[in-house]
Amino acid sequence: MERSPSKHNKKPLYVGIITKMLSVILGLAAMAGLAFAVFLFMNPNFIESSGDSLFQLTHLYYGIGVIIASGLLALVAKGIWQYKNWARTILLIGLLVFIIYYFIVIVFTVSSYIFAGESLVPVVSICKALGQGLLFFLEYTFLPGLLVFALMKINQYYEESPQQRDFIDNAVRYLLLGTALSCIIIVFLIFLFTMTEAWSSIEEIGMDTMLLGTIWRPGSIIGTEEAQFGLLPMIVGSILSTFGAVVIGVPLSIGTAIFLAEVAPRAVRETIRPAVELLAGIPSVVYGLFGMVVLAPLIRHIDIPRNTGFGLLNASIILAVMIIPTVTNIAEDAIRAVPREYKEGSMALGGTHWQTIVRVILPSARSGIIAAVILGIGRALGETMAMIMVIGNSIAMPKPLNNNPLTLFLNTARTLTGNIAVEINYAAGEHRSALFFTGVLLFIMIMLVNSAARFLMRSRQES
């Protein structure tokens, strides 16, 4: 495709001036960079290499870096001189990076001043600091900002050949493919790193000893006795607390889902749904705090010796509230997905609305509801911070407090997630490796649970 030359030959004077000036400045900068590189090679001691930095940077690396940078600058200068669009794009990106960098620096500085928090900062000086920060920011970014604006304005006078355009199109496609693969790469990295860290414990302690052992006694706590790493108490703790959450939370959630999908008047539905969604957003530490401050004293009222209020019951109630939004949302979707004809057919045969719900709608939404429950289980198994705040974190196998087996739920326990979170920050050696094995175990459990849910949801969509 031949471009009409008339449009591009007639460039206004200011475009020419800006372009040539930019090009000259960039070219000069490139030359200055080269001169600096030569200077560096003549005076190797100009840069002091610090011993503790991540990379050992010497004058050689700096010199090479400066040469590469100046080469790039020269290239861009040449491109600008010839009105090439790629040069304009590179320059724009560079300027934007510069502006963003300064923005971050200023934000860091200003907020360090306001929130440093040695003492109370009066409002006046807060405003003053904000103003000064803004002034600094403008001072540093005024010229680059102006340049960005100018470059944006004169973009139509810069040209690009079809080959270049195709090249960019293709390059972008591969770049985007790379970003699309980021998730699977992260999954792979998670598996790789937890596995390699867990490997030494699998080899030295043995998988069966860890899975079936009932005593967890990391050596770093009790020096003289031999360390033992049995995960069974934590597995039992995770399963019991999740079971309790399902018993309490699932009927409530399914009831709420039926209510929202079938029974509730529109206005009530519009207020309840955002409230339930809000429940999903509340931080888990807030649930934990609530469990510690409100639920624990309430549970302590049950008059049984050694009942502390912290334990499986508390954890189950908190978990039940936490899985309500997950289960309710997905179950409601499943109920809504039941074809209208089913409902109408049942009502036309003379069934009441409730009969229709129980005998027709719930059975046909069954797989979706089961998937919702399984996803809720996945969420409950993975919950960490709320658990370590309310479950008591004892490392012993949970047992009933007296003859009544139900008092099992009043006893303290520890979940797999809690086991990791409580000890990882100071663990070392075999202990640390065993904790990573806990993570691998948890990861596998949750992968199984989630793939079961996904399988159910997919079969529902196909049928």
Added chain:
Amino acid sequence: MTSEVESIISRAKNKRNLRRQNTIQVFGYILVWVCGILAVAAVFWIIGYVLSQGLQVIDLEFLTTRPAGGVSGEGGMSTTIVTTLYLVVLTIAIATPLGVGAAIYLVEYAGDASRESKVVAFLVKAARTGVEILAGVPSIIFGLFGFALFVSYLKLGFSLLSASLSGAALILPTIIRTSEEALITVPLSYREGSLSLGATKWYTIFNVVLPTAMPGIVTGMVLSIGRIIAETAIFWVTLGGSYHLPKSIMNSGRSMALHVYMLASETRAFDKAMATASILIIAIIFLNLTINIVSRRLTTRVTGKK
């Protein structure tokens, strides 16, 4: 004679059955109403309790002084606000380009590209599976991963950088999914119009599709901000928990949620924990409102109705 009697009896039975069914229905309705009310009551009980306890403690001094540290639980929460802001900005800055890029590829390129080559088809399938798996991974696993890779292996230490890299892995699936949904809703005719004018595919995506999908993408970002603010387990194992103000991204810090945990579990200063928690809850409510407004504007724009 007998048939008449039978019909009377059966009519009476039917009537009784109907009455019974109606009673059952009333009980059923009451049951689900109670469920709905209980769910909402849980929300209001938790939020109401935390806010009523926490808001009493909050004043300007609490907001602008730093935690005193140690086991006293004295001091304010200023540095935790700053750390949380830094974390949010860094994490979003890392995750958004990756997530939006992935969504663009999956929506705009994946279909054609998979038909063209087997390898790409396999990669696309792997990418989709990756998103699904990652969405279900519990946060403590992300924490372990960040601890193993960023803190230990890459020697970034307990720092804002390693925390936000791990956090970015957490929010990536959220951003990809919401951006995908937003991109799918852009009408095909927009793309066709731009392509028929001679624009390249990338030009079309960048200048036509992305601006139209922007409200949906922003919704995903706001959702992710909420998750980062609420997240604790990851930062517990990667951020360190220093109450000093981070001077750079290589410093350790303490987010608001982490502050709540540390106050509650180490110092028993429950009033300050409640105050911090209520700031958290206010932030979450604010973000939820923002999402509602943005998504309402989105539907207005798509359907053309107010």
